[in-house]
Amino acid sequence: MHSVLDRLRGRLVVSCQPVVGGPMDRTEIVVAFALAAVAGGAAGLRIEGVERVRAVRAATDLPIIGIVKRVDPTTPIIITPTRADVAALAEAGADIVAFDATDRDRPEPVLALAEEVHLAGRIAMADIATRSQARRARDAGCDVVGTTLSGYTGGPVPEDPDIVLVEACAEELGGPVFAEGRYRTAEEVEAASRAGAWSVVVGSAVTRPEHITAWFAGAMAEGRRGPLAAGGRA
Numbered sequence: 252m253h254s255v256l257d258r259l260r261g262r263l264v265v266s267c268q269p270v271v272g273g274p275m276d277r278t279e280i281v282v283a284f285a286l287a288a289v290a291g292g293a294a295g296l297r298i299e300g301v302e303r304v305r306a307v308r309a310a311t312d313l314p315i316i317g318i319v320k321r322v323d324p325t326t327p328i329i330i331t332p333t334r335a336d337v338a339a340l341a342e343a344g345a346d347i348v349a350f351d352a353t354d355r356d357r358p359e360p361v362l363a364l365a366e367e368v369h370l371a372g373r374i375a376m377a378d379i380a381t382r383s384q385a386r387r388a389r390d391a392g393c394d395v396v397g398t399t400l401s402g403y404t405g406g407p408v409p410e411d412p413d414i415v416l417v418e419a420c421a422e423e424l425g426g427p428v429f430a431e432g433r434y435r436t437a438e439e440v441e442a443a444s445r446a447g448a449w450s451v452v453v454g455s456a457v458t459r460p461e462h463i464t465a466w467f468a469g470a471m472a473e474g475r476r477g478p479l480a481a482g483g484r485a
């Protein structure tokens with residue numbers, strides 16, 4: 252376990268999760284994104300789906316954080332909700348298995364998921380949204396926490412990453428904290444690292460061209476409100 256975490260310490264993880272149903276939503280493209288991330292200096296990968304974990308495992312020996320996402324109207328828990336998901340991800344080759352560890356109504360307890368990860372000899376990553384959830388996840392046996400779900404458990408999703416939570420979790424746990432969620436610039440990644448992040452996970456800004464394009468298209472729309480609207484050059 253320690254060697255995997257050592258390999259990630261102070262390094263970047265790239266999440267390769269295409270927009271669902273979009274043109275990039277194919278296993279071979281996920282593998283290509285993963286290899287491109289490796290070429291760029293990523294030390295680890297976050298991959299969704301058992302078959303995609305298996306395919307990326309066959310292509311690289313970098314540490315993989317595996318998740319399964321299940322959208323089910325009967326529960327708000329989407330990321331790796333069950334022990335069966337944990338076992339399948341471990342079998343497919345994930346080194347770290349991440350799961351929702353928020354304190355919402357859930358199909359299976361955090362404790363049971365962490366136990367299942369450890370039974371498979373893997374590292375348990377708790378995706379949380381608050382400092383108290385991080386503490387409870389640690390107490391339930393999780394090895395690392397990720398700030399993945401900050402901003403996603405109700406209300407409008409903020410624009411910026413939650414670096415304050417990274418610092419709070421690092422202080423609370425004194426163990427590995429992965430900063431994740433809405434990191435879009437190198438400056439934000441550096442700030443999270445300075446705030447105590449063990450690793451920073453970047454997804455959309457590297458592997459969701461639809462989102463990246465929308466950010467730039469939005470910037471153009473803002474720009475049009477300037478000189479053109481004021482009668483500037485067409």
Ligand SMILES: CC(=O)N[C@H](C=O)[C@@H](O)[C@H](O)[C@H](O)COP(=O)(O)O
Nearest residue numbers: 266399403431432433434453454455
């Ligand atoms: C909230 C949720 O479901 N997050 C997911 C977790 O795996 C992914 O959709 C994100 O892309 C990932 O966390 C990386 O974040 P960002 O794409 O903002 O860099």
